[in-house]
Amino acid sequence: MKVSAKGDYACRALLDLALNYDSQTPVHITEIAERQGIPRKYLVQILILLKGAGLVKSKRGVEGGYMLSRPPVEITLGEVVRLVDGPILPLKCTMDDESATCDRKPICGFHPIWESVRDSISDIIDNLTYEDICKRTREKEQMYYI
Amino acid sequence: MKVSAKGDYACRALLDLALNYDSQTPVHITEIAERQGIPRKYLVQILILLKGAGLVKSKRGVEGGYMLSRPPVEITLGEVVRLVDGPILPLKCTMDDESATCDRKPICGFHPIWESVRDSISDIIDNLTYEDICKRTREKEQMYYI
DNA sequence: AGAATCATGACCAAGTTGGTCAACATAGTG
DNA sequence: CACTATGTTGACCAACTTGGTCATGATTCT
Numbered sequence: 398m399k400v401s402a403k404g405d406y407a408c409r410a411l412l413d414l415a416l417n418y419d420s421q422t423p424v425h426i427t428e429i430a431e432r433q434g435i436p437r438k439y440l441v442q443i444l445i446l447l448k449g450a451g452l453v454k455s456k457r458g459v460e461g462g463y464m465l466s467r468p469p470v471e472i473t474l475g476e477v478v479r480l481v482d483g484p485i486l487p488l489k490c491t492m493d494d495e496s497a498t499c500d501r502k503p504i505c506g507f508h509p510i511w512e513s514v515r516d517s518i519s520d521i522i523d524n525l526t527y528e529d530i531c532k533r534t535r536e537k538e539q540m541y542y543i
Numbered sequence: 544m545k546v547s548a549k550g551d552y553a554c555r556a557l558l559d560l561a562l563n564y565d566s567q568t569p570v571h572i573t574e575i576a577e578r579q580g581i582p583r584k585y586l587v588q589i590l591i592l593l594k595g596a597g598l599v600k601s602k603r604g605v606e607g608g609y610m611l612s613r614p615p616v617e618i619t620l621g622e623v624v625r626l627v628d629g630p631i632l633p634l635k636c637t638m639d640d641e642s643a644t645c646d647r648k649p650i651c652g653f654h655p656i657w658e659s660v661r662d663s664i665s666d667i668i669d670n671l672t673y674e675d676i677c678k679r680t681r682e683k684e685q686m687y688y689i
Numbered sequence: 690a691g692a693a694t695c696a697t698g699a700c701c702a703a704g705t706t707g708g709t710c711a712a713c714a715t716a717g718t719g
Numbered sequence: 720c721a722c723t724a725t726g727t728t729g730a731c732c733a734a735c736t737t738g739g740t741c742a743t744g745a746t747t748c749t
Contacts, residue, residue: 398632399545408653439739458747461694486544506680507554510671517663534652585708603726604716
């Protein structure tokens, strides 16, 4: 698996929005950027990508900003990572893409190994929703401030 | 985790040598390259890297070539992948490197998540030796030829 | 109208990837 | 010794990716 800086930024930006989900008011980019330590101009691109995928929606104008378009419980970490950074474990051998299957597949001893690696990653990130992550974050914040 | 083409080549080249380990004779580059479908000139660099790490040893001259410097049971897949492609899950957040720890670590909800992903990958590849992989490969070859 | 904000596309420097090529060193053979 | 097959090394390179910046629009609210 690879999680690029961009992927990390996307995950954190979504967490920021998820923590704000209940208020039903948009958060604007500058706030997210400052709170999460993400370059503002770069964050713009990332949010546009997330919007294109239907994860967030935006509101223009003075009181504008971004908000989650689905409740946090319906967004998994795996969805976000795959959207931004592409397939988990991008090795020709393991791509399900019919065009790129490697011809050694039937005799390649590594094939089932890479698949099991990929599956064990998926198990974790596909079963983790932003609700879980919010909960963890709030717990951590509490511990930190007491 | 990321497994580049180079990493894949290294894994396969070592498998080729591991399958030949019992004969105690060196295999030369061209053979490995042809059997595994690796560009010959590129394979040279990879083998030099593996030699530098003490995984293989070489013999020059007419009957020269490469051979494993340790029995297959003492080489894990994790060792190879980390050597060629660097740390599993290279995200600042998860680097144990003391210089690069992210300052949000104590409150970052993602930190433990990435760590558990990394650990579950390590569990698989660090407990898999080239002896296991040889065995799997031989079984597959049998099935294929019958 | 004007201010605040999102939207879009062009651009860019630096690093990584996946190689190739030429020249040299060494070991075995006749 | 000379020759040849092989390993060794280092320079080089094109293409792509990463992680951004910048200028300019387009909306929306007041």
